Amino acid sequence: MKRFQCKICGFIYDESIGDPEHAIKAGTRWEYLPENWTCPECGVSKTDFEMVEIGVMDNPVIIVGSGLAGYAVARELRKLDTELPIIMLSADHGGFYSKPMLSNALSGGKTPESILNGDAAQMASQLKISIRPHCRVVAIDQSRNSVTLVDGEKIFYDQLVLALGADQVRLPLQGDGVAKILTVNDLDDYQSFRDALIGKKRISIIGAGLIGCEFANDLAATGYQVDVIDINARPLGRLLPPAGGAFIQQKLEAAGVVFHLNATTQSVDQVKEHLCLTLTSGETIESDIVFSAVGLRPRTQLAEAAGIQVNRGIVVNRLLQTQFTNIYALGDCAEVESKVLPFVMPITHAARALAATLAGNPTSVCYPAMPVMVKTPSCPTVVSPPDFSVNGEWHIEADKDGVKALYQDEAGILLGYALLGAATKEKNNLTAQLPPVLM
Ligand SMILES: Cc1cc2nc3c(=O)[nH]c(=O)nc-3n(C[C@H](O)[C@H](O)[C@H](O)COP(=O)(O)OP(=O)(O)OC[C@H]3O[C@@H](n4cnc5c(N)ncnc54)[C@H](O)[C@@H]3O)c2cc1C
Numbered sequence: 001m002k003r004f005q006c007k008i009c010g011f012i013y014d015e016s017i018g019d020p021e022h023a024i025k026a027g028t029r030w031e032y033l034p035e036n037w038t039c040p041e042c043g044v045s046k047t048d049f050e051m052v053e054i055g056v057m058d059n060p061v062i063i064v065g066s067g068l069a070g071y072a073v074a075r076e077l078r079k080l081d082t083e084l085p086i087i088m089l090s091a092d093h094g095g096f097y098s099k100p101m102l103s104n105a106l107s108g109g110k111t112p113e114s115i116l117n118g119d120a121a122q123m124a125s126q127l128k129i130s131i132r133p134h135c136r137v138v139a140i141d142q143s144r145n146s147v148t149l150v151d152g153e154k155i156f157y158d159q160l161v162l163a164l165g166a167d168q169v170r171l172p173l174q175g176d177g178v179a180k181i182l183t184v185n186d187l188d189d190y191q192s193f194r195d196a197l198i199g200k201k202r203i204s205i206i207g208a209g210l211i212g213c214e215f216a217n218d219l220a221a222t223g224y225q226v227d228v229i230d231i232n233a234r235p236l237g238r239l240l241p242p243a244g245g246a247f248i249q250q251k252l253e254a255a256g257v258v259f260h261l262n263a264t265t266q267s268v269d270q271v272k273e274h275l276c277l278t279l280t281s282g283e284t285i286e287s288d289i290v291f292s293a294v295g296l297r298p299r300t301q302l303a304e305a306a307g308i309q310v311n312r313g314i315v316v317n318r319l320l321q322t323q324f325t326n327i328y329a330l331g332d333c334a335e336v337e338s339k340v341l342p343f344v345m346p347i348t349h350a351a352r353a354l355a356a357t358l359a360g361n362p363t364s365v366c367y368p369a370m371p372v373m374v375k376t377p378s379c380p381t382v383v384s385p386p387d388f389s390v391n392g393e394w395h396i397e398a399d400k401d402g403v404k405a406l407y408q409d410e411a412g413i414l415l416g417y418a419l420l421g422a423a424t425k426e427k428n429n430l431t432a433q434l435p436p437v438l439m
Pocket of ligand 1: 064065066067068069070089090091092099100101102103135136137138163164165166184185186211299302330331332333341342343344345347372373375
């Protein structure tokens with residue numbers, strides 16, 4: 001961020017502050033000031049007088065996190081500014097890969113190596129940024145613009161981007177087998193999961209949401225015996241109306257998956273070589289591996305400890321900005337205007353807007369309708385759930401080939417949909433009719 005001084009009256013334009021009284025947002029670079037902007041003190045026009053650069057803060061943009069969100073911002077920012085110093089700090093290996101691939105990688109025989117698109121060194125050279133893998137940030141000092149690493153090193157930033165992701169939720173279960181429950185939330189987890197599967201046959205999945213159903217389909221297609229346990233009456237209970245849930249359940253059952261619905265897992269115990277799940281109904285399920293997919297919790301602790309406002313996620317405005325003007329958040333860790341959307345498409349839109357803001361052109365994020373494809377090849381499914389704040393009803397057409405469920409208001413306006421099987425071919429047509437998620 002730079003500062004410029006009016007040669008006529010001495011007024012300082014500070015890019016990090018902007019000129020809020022005249023609707024120039026904090027972070028607006030000098031070159032993005034409108035040509036009709038005038039000096040707030042003496043009224044001299046931008047073109048009529050020279051501003052003198054009196055100070056340059058040459059600290060980098062620091063991006064914490066090397067997931068899809070961290071990389072999307074780095075890539076978009078590089079398109080806009082080839083010189084800006086960017087440092088990416090990551091608690092993990094720092095390489096780039098597509099996380100959604102993890103839930104249908106087994107049946108395709110994909111190894112972690114084949115999923116990785118580029119390691120940290122390759123990505124650093126490609127994007128001309130500095131990447132520090134295995135480098136956990138343990139504190140943020142927003143008053144000094146610095147982050148502290150686990151070894152005590154401090155790094156100063158000009159602008160800080162938090163792309164910290166989310167943790168898999170762990171249920172408070174009883175039993176001496178609980179520590180053996182696996183989750184897959186990143187590439188290292190996928191490696192551990194693959195290793196654990198060697199020589200095993202029976203897998204129990206706790207949670208029949210998006211990730212649980214995708215893994216169930218993938219494991220069944222790879223030849224494993226799969227039990228899925230969920231508290232809801234149908235799989236994908238939070239995303240689909242009952243007819244949609246029933247359809248996908250039937251297709252996954254045909255693929256070999258056994259569902260235990262309206263069921264709550266109480267304990268997981270080690271019984272000789274195996275794990276035994278006990279449900280609150282008293283039913284028991286013998287497994288070689290227990291896998292949990294019961295939801296995500298945004299990583300907010302680092303921000304909260306630094307006094308950054310958090311709610312369900314790290315609270316940001318439409319500029320992806322926390323209450324501190326040079327600290328931003330996006331991706332699974334962020335809550336944008338009360339919405340926590342842990343999917344890829346919101347990241348793509350947020351990263352473009354944030355990159356423009358970081359490059360000096362404050363830009364609000366807009367989300368169009370963003371349908372989510374459920375990667376269950378046994379039952380192609382795409383869903384655009386209605387916003388929780390809208391009122392409407394499901395209108396359902398179902399036959400043996402598919403389900404078309406439209407969520408409409410009283411006037412017949414389409415607010416959401418769920419398409420399964422043959423009905424998925426209507427995705428593009430229906431998506432075009434949906435309202436944007438954030439205008
Ligand atoms: C199995 C699976 C399948 C999915 N399938 C789909 C799909 O089909 N479609 C879809 O839209 N979405 C899907 N998603 C969701 C999507 O993958 C995520 O929304 C997205 O990858 C999140 O990216 P992120 O960068 O926000 O978080 P993450 O990928 O979790 O990255 C967070 C990064 O922050 C780092 N980090 C955290 N804390 C610190 C710290 N203190 N210091 C330094 N670094 C830190 C981590 O090491 C990591 O590099 C899926 C998710 C999973 C788990």
